Amino acid sequence: MAEKGGGGGEEVKVLKTWSSLFGLRVIWALKLKGIPYDSIDEDLANKSDLLLHYNPVHKKVPVLIHNGKPVCESLVILEYIDEAWSQNPPRLLPRDPVQRASARFWAKFADEKAFQSMRQALTNEGKEQEEGLASIAENLK
Numbered sequence: 001m002a003e004k005g006g007g008g009g010e011e012v013k014v015l016k017t018w019s020s021l022f023g024l025r026v027i028w029a030l031k032l033k034g035i036p037y038d039s040i041d042e043d044l045a046n047k048s049d050l051l052l053h054y055n056p057v058h059k060k061v062p063v064l065i066h067n068g069k070p071v072c073e074s075l076v077i078l079e080y081i082d083e084a085w086s087q088n089p090p091r092l093l094p095r096d097p098v099q100r101a102s103a104r105f106w107a108k109f110a111d112e113k114a115f116q117s118m119r120q121a122l123t124n125e126g127k128e129q130e131e132g133l134a135s136i137a138e139n140l141k
Ligand SMILES: N[C@@H](CCC(=O)N[C@@H](CS)C(=O)NCC(=O)O)C(=O)O
Pocket: 019, 020, 021, 022, 044, 059, 060, 061, 062, 072, 073, 074, 075
């Protein structure tokens, strides 16, 4: 299903699913910066030729397609949006290199640790679920 985002001279498309938090990140960044886009919802049980063509390595959403060129991996896409539309406020990453490094550190932490604990807690029962919940509490500290 395609959702029309608006006009503009540049062609921006996002391959995503309605439920993907990684995809939502990209949509929020585009909205924050006022960048018009079209979004195409993927069925991950039956991946489109478009997705397989533009993300042949991971075959995952989201994919940003800017004037026909694909950018994959949500955090990479966010940095790309910040650089390609640097004239559109707000900046997504701070200017200061130390603060930029810190933002990247926490983004990586969220993806690699926090998200995995949430998945463990939500998709298991019993001991595995309890371990996931304990890990979430630890991560939040
Ligand atoms: N590290 C990737 C994760 C993306 C991801 O896990 N996408 C899931 C949907 S939430 C996906 O496309 N899964 C399809 C599959 O694993 O085959 C990113 O940040 O973009």
